[in-house]
Amino acid sequence: MYINTTGLVLREAPYRESSKILTVLTATHGKITVSARGARRRGSRIAAAAQPLMYSEMTLYNQRDRYTLTEAQPVELFPGLTGDLVRFSLGAYFAELLEAVAYEDVPNPELLAFGLNALYLLGEGQRSVRLIKAVFELRLMLISGYAPNLSACVRCRQAAREPILLLEEGTLSCLRCKRAGEPYAPLCEGSLEAMGFVLSAPPRRAFSFRLEEPALSRFASACEAYALQQLGRRFRTLEYYKQVSQGEEKTSDGIDKNPTSDGLSNKKGNLDHDAL
Numbered sequence: 001m002y003i004n005t006t007g008l009v010l011r012e013a014p015y016r017e018s019s020k021i022l023t024v025l026t027a028t029h030g031k032i033t034v035s036a037r038g039a040r041r042r043g044s045r046i047a048a049a050a051q052p053l054m055y056s057e058m059t060l061y062n063q064r065d066r067y068t069l070t071e072a073q074p075v076e077l078f079p080g081l082t083g084d085l086v087r088f089s090l091g092a093y094f095a096e097l098l099e100a101v102a103y104e105d106v107p108n109p110e111l112l113a114f115g116l117n118a119l120y121l122l123g124e125g126q127r128s129v130r131l132i133k134a135v136f137e138l139r140l141m142l143i144s145g146y147a148p149n150l151s152a153c154v155r156c157r158q159a160a161r162e163p164i165l166l167l168e169e170g171t172l173s174c175l176r177c178k179r180a181g182e183p184y185a186p187l188c189e190g191s192l193e194a195m196g197f198v199l200s201a202p203p204r205r206a207f208s209f210r211l212e213e214p215a216l217s218r219f220a221s222a223c224e225a226y227a228l229q230q231l232g233r234r235f236r237t238l239e240y241y242k243q244v245s246q247g248e249e250k251t252s253d254g255i256d257k258n259p260t261s262d263g264l265s266n267k268k269g270n271l272d273h274d275a276l
């Protein structure tokens with residue numbers, strides 16, 4: 001039977017002479033594996049849609065739990081991504097993270113909308129790449145059911161002094177309350193406040209704040225370390241992003257080049273766009 005849906009291509013792999021096997025996050029069927037026959041052939045009608053980070057209206061033929069892409073019309077191109085290696089490589093990391101948490105054949109509209117919004121903001125180029133990356137990692141953990149509990153020190157039950165995030169437990173602790181050998185990420189007032197904001201903001205507002213150094217670096221390190229610890233694996237695309245972004249953070253960071261205030265400032269007037 002034929003299915004009409006929209007889907008974001010998370011991954012492609014060459015298949016036979018002229019085809020591809022795609023991993024697609026769809027609106028209606030969650031994560032699925034799709035055969036894109038002839039997608040590498042010149043003049044193929046599905047070639048444009050069968051690219052990583054393309055979001056398209058798709059017609060799929062489903063037979064015996066196998067999906068074949070028969071028609072596709074790209075609807076959101078994230079144009080700012082294709083010309084910028086740093087942003088594109090970060091988008092590829094987002095795609096690998098989405099693939100890691102998405103379930104096969106289980107629709108998750110929240111996850112798809114979140115991924116599209118993040119890619120839109122990444123391509124738009126108005127926000128710090130490091131901030132988008134960190135918010136994506138932490139918010140993805142929230143959506144996937146791995147939100148850390150940041151309410152108080154898990155050991156002494158007081159407001160955490162010299163706060164740290166315990167990466168395995170996903171809880172807050174004072175530096176002095178930590179047990180020997182526990183993996184942790186150091187925090188501070190600004191980075192802790194930023195994490196709290198990301199975990200509690202409505203979906204379209206999660207990226208709408210600014211954070212200055214050194215809180216931004218602590219926030220970024222903690223979010224990455226936490227996501228990797230919780231997912232329990234490495235990401236090839238993250239390693240590639242780090243290679244290509246070395247020394248480019250200042251030029252691709254845009255908004256953070258001219259800090260105007262210390263710590264967290266929620267920009268209420270700076271609304272996110274909804275990629276849907």
Ligand SMILES: [Zn+2]
Pocket residue numbers: 153154155156157158160161173174177
């Ligand atoms: Zn404590």
